Amino acid sequence: MFGSRKKFKTTKIDSLIGKNTELFGDLRFAGGLHVDGSVKGNVVADNDSSSVLTLSDHGSIEGEVRVPNIVLNGVVMGDVYAHEHIELASGARVTGNVYYTLIEMAMGAEVNGNLVRSTEAATPSPMALTHETAEVKSEADVGGERKEVVGAAD
Numbered sequence: 061m062f063g064s065r066k067k068f069k070t071t072k073i074d075s076l077i078g079k080n081t082e083l084f085g086d087l088r089f090a091g092g093l094h095v096d097g098s099v100k101g102n103v104v105a106d107n108d109s110s111s112v113l114t115l116s117d118h119g120s121i122e123g124e125v126r127v128p129n130i131v132l133n134g135v136v137m138g139d140v141y142a143h144e145h146i147e148l149a150s151g152a153r154v155t156g157n158v159y160y161t162l163i164e165m166a167m168g169a170e171v172n173g174n175l176v177r178s179t180e181a182a183t184p185s186p187m188a189l190t191h192e193t194a195e196v197k198s199e200a201d202v203g204g205e206r207k208e209v210v211g212a213a214d
Contacts, residue, residue: 095119117151
């Protein structure tokens with residue numbers, strides 16, 4: 061996303077939720093998952109630090125997301141836990157808190173909740189995190205301008 065940054069170890073797609081597909085229930089996966097459709101349930105990766113979730117601009121998830129590496133360009137209604145890396149592309153819309161170790165956020169991405177930085181890279185549970193929290197404001201709260209946010213306030 062920002063040129064010089066190293067991309068995820070794997071870009072291989074092992075599982076695909078198609079554009080005209082709706083999945084009701086929790087989804088557990090390993091490897092690469094690409095979502096173009098709709099998931100109404102929690103999305104959880106097995107304990108594999110190379111697992112990647114890619115949510116396209118057509119995709120949506122209503123539920124909690126717990127994946128080490130995430131690329132969001134769609135809509136998530138629920139908390140997001142990325143204990144390795146998260147990339148919020150310009151079309152990303154999150155209604156919930158984002159727990160992260162490393163974050164990239166493009167102009168235009170929206171988080172309606174808190175950004176919570178974890179100082180422990182591989183912690184899967186939010187209860188064990190050391191928090192640094194930043195309140196993210198909507199467009200109206202910042203005078204109608206889209207702002208780029210990278211990181212969190214101490």
